[in-house]
Amino acid sequence: MTDQPHSALIGLGSMGFGMATSLLRGQHRTHGYDISPTQVAAFAEAGGAPGDLADVAPDVDTVVVAVLNAAQTEAVLFGPEGVVPHMKAGAVVVSCATVAPDFARTMEARCAEHGVLYLDAPISGGSVKAAKGQLSIMASGTPQAFAAARPALDAMAETVFELGDSAGAGSAMKAVNQLLAGVHIAAMAEALTFGMTQGVAPDAFVEVISKCAGTSWMLENRAPHIVAGDYTPHSSVNIWPKDLGIVLDIAKSAQFSAPITAAAMQQYLAAAGMGLGGEDDAAVAKVYARNAGLTLPGEG
Amino acid sequence: MTDQPHSALIGLGSMGFGMATSLLRGQHRTHGYDISPTQVAAFAEAGGAPGDLADVAPDVDTVVVAVLNAAQTEAVLFGPEGVVPHMKAGAVVVSCATVAPDFARTMEARCAEHGVLYLDAPISGGSVKAAKGQLSIMASGTPQAFAAARPALDAMAETVFELGDSAGAGSAMKAVNQLLAGVHIAAMAEALTFGMTQGVAPDAFVEVISKCAGTSWMLENRAPHIVAGDYTPHSSVNIWPKDLGIVLDIAKSAQFSAPITAAAMQQYLAAAGMGLGGEDDAAVAKVYARNAGLTLPGEG
CATH class of the missing domain: 3.40.50.720 (NAD(P)-binding Rossmann-like Domain)
Structure with missing residues (x-):
């Protein structure tokens, strides 16, 4: 022994x-x-x-x-x-x-x-x-x-x-965390590309917003991937239809209305539908860029 | 002189x-x-x-x-x-x-x-x-x-x-920051109240999530107001229909689709419509709580 x-x-x-x-x-x-x-x-x-x-x-x-x-x-x-x-x-x-x-x-x-x-x-x-x-x-x-x-x-x-x-309690807290993590990545992508329509360059976005009240852990972790044009999957787009799906399923069972989570979910589904499921989850920015006719760093 | x-x-x-x-x-x-x-x-x-x-x-x-x-x-x-x-x-x-x-x-x-x-x-x-x-x-x-x-x-x-x-460039960056700040407050409220439906107490939410990947500057700043049941307006609900309105107006002019911002906007409008416009913006949680039949700290 x-x-x-x-x-x-x-x-x-x-x-x-x-x-x-x-x-x-x-x-x-x-x-x-x-x-x-x-x-x-x-x-x-x-x-x-x-x-x-x-x-x-x-x-x-x-x-x-x-x-x-x-x-x-x-x-x-x-x-x-x-x-x-x-x-x-x-x-x-x-x-x-x-x-x-x-x-x-x-x-x-x-x-x-x-x-x-x-x-x-x-x-x-x-x-x-x-x-x-x-x-x-x-x-x-x-x-x-x-x-x-x-x-x-x-x-x-x-x-x-x-x-x-x-x-159960561990999984409940994880669902809460995933709700926020998934929303924050998609919101970062929405804000970064919105900024591009107003002349805010992606690197300036990261430099300024990461020091302001609009920052999040996910913004600081993922936005640099977009600036670098590097979508090597540390955590892939495909995680989010799964994890936000769990959140929305639980929310539905509890008759809990989660409109922001639901909106973020659609953007990940669109990213997966574009064939980006295996890319880093920051690639959700490509959905916004395609919709708005923007060219992200590292793209043609 | x-x-x-x-x-x-x-x-x-x-x-x-x-x-x-x-x-x-x-x-x-x-x-x-x-x-x-x-x-x-x-x-x-x-x-x-x-x-x-x-x-x-x-x-x-x-x-x-x-x-x-x-x-x-x-x-x-x-x-x-x-x-x-x-x-x-x-x-x-x-x-x-x-x-x-x-x-x-x-x-x-x-x-x-x-x-x-x-x-x-x-x-x-x-x-x-x-x-x-x-x-x-x-x-x-x-x-x-x-x-x-x-x-x-x-x-x-x-x-x-x-x-x-x-x-123009200063105001553009401010709009980007406000997009994220407004979304993050509402997402925090969505996640905190979603957690309550799963047995996650608001104080445990703050303690755990503020140390995890789901955190944001706004979560750490505003979620304690909900835990304390204190809606003294450091920044009021009424700020957000105004500032997200600016974001969405600019976005519309640029034909930029901003679904997460739009979803957050609806929650602030509902809060204002409930008569909470003069309360701290963390009071957007009351919209979620009312919809889900939850009792926030300090209420009833």
């Missing part, structure tokens, strides 16, 4: 790969899984432990799930090759995808049927912070789930917000 | 009064004017210089105009009792209201007919910074206008953005 924490991470994407290397750096014995053999091989190269998930599952203390959405989360936990039925009692699932609070509550209950703990733990911070072990995690779950997840949280996160003693 | 700068300020409101006292603190001989005799008397008490505007105008180096909008600006400059025809050649008008860029260009040209310089100088920062001489000013005008306005700018502003050598 050893005291080394023993973890598996499912979903070695732009966030998950960095989280998995953060677990390694935190001295976890860490197995990494993904549908892409390339990603799995890259993680093995980085120091990942070997073994099929079904064989490894009974031994791990923590399974971190860093897949894209609710459907993938359900599949990796409870699908035909789902991990939960193989896990030992008292082990914990740390579920990081952005999902509806009701979905998180359902997963918590289904894990409990197997004696497995569940931490509702959506993440914020981007791929750079994921790789540095500096994520923010909006977490809720039982005290037992928090205690079991602590070694993994310590390795992956700079800040863990403890938002309640059952699943 | 003396080297003491000699200024007049028209519009002793929540911004202008503080700007006038900043001029005094900057050793300007300063005359203050307002339609409210109470404000004029308060400024005399604070050290303001006496005299009717028509009598004083030929002697002043700088006239700072801190009124509400374009109509008031035109009236105080060129109306029946307008100041510009009385000013000496080479004196400067520093025009601080949020106006359309075309209006600023027109004012610059009309001032020039009288040999008077014009600085397009909209302000940002709120009443507290106005009183401390720490405003941000988004300025454009001729080098001569900047030079003539410098002593007043030094007294009133912490940051002066020099945005171009003719009027």
Whole structure:
């Protein structure tokens, strides 16, 4: 026996790969899984432990799930090759995808049927912070789930917000954050291109507005991508129809009118419809530019 | 003769009064004017210089105009009792209201007919910074206008953005800033109340989101008003139908589609229609709360 924490991470994407290397750096014995053999091989190269998930599952203390959405989360936990039925009692699932609070509550209950703990733990911070072990995690779950997840949280996160003693509260706060983050990116794009119609150059926009009351975290992070004409996807357009879709679905269930979120959603849908889904989400500016006949930096 | 700068300020409101006292603190001989005799008397008490505007105008180096909008600006400059025809050649008008860029260009040209310089100088920062001489000013005008306005700018502003050598560019940047500021306040209200429907308490919203990617300058400044249930108007709801109206008018002239701004505008119009125009602009949250049947802090 050893005291080394023993973890598996499912979903070695732009966030998950960095989280998995953060677990390694935190001295976890860490197995990494993904549908892409390339990603799995890259993680093995980085120091990942070997073994099929079904064989490894009974031994791990923590399974971190860093897949894209609710459907993938359900599949990796409870699908035909789902991990939960193989896990030992008292082990914990740390579920990081952005999902509806009701979905998180359902997963918590289904894990409990197997004696497995569940931490509702959506993440914020981007791929750079994921790789540095500096994520923010909006977490809720039982005290037992928090205690079991602590070694993994310590390795992956700079800040863990403890938002309640059952699943759902973490996902609710994440939805609130995504509402604002998605609106702020699209509003930045709207303002930057509006400014161009009035003779405000994109670099002047960033220089001035980032120091004024109109600034936002997203403006300061994303507007420089437009100035540089660089749409390398740190976070892609496709995230937003998904995440604002979750927000608007929850809002609809609560009969909550969210007109600004709904307007932002249309701009992301237009960007995806233009074929920009795989570009950086700052590319939502291209919708505005096309509508207004503007030429963004780096474009023909 | 003396080297003491000699200024007049028209519009002793929540911004202008503080700007006038900043001029005094900057050793300007300063005359203050307002339609409210109470404000004029308060400024005399604070050290303001006496005299009717028509009598004083030929002697002043700088006239700072801190009124509400374009109509008031035109009236105080060129109306029946307008100041510009009385000013000496080479004196400067520093025009601080949020106006359309075309209006600023027109004012610059009309001032020039009288040999008077014009600085397009909209302000940002709120009443507290106005009183401390720490405003941000988004300025454009001729080098001569900047030079003539410098002593007043030094007294009133912490940051002066020099945005171009003719009027219009300052007002264009201010419109861009107001687009974002107005959208961000309403988006904050939308997210805060959406969160309430999901069990996220307003104080937890501020605590968590202000440290996450969903934050904005306006969220951090205004959301605490909602948590405190304090709608004392530091900046009122009525500002936004006016300023977003300017943005949307300019956008319409440029055939620029601004759906997020348009959605935010509707929420401010609803707030004004509910009789909240004189409350702090964070009161736009009451529109969402009423629509969703929520009770905000400090209510009922």
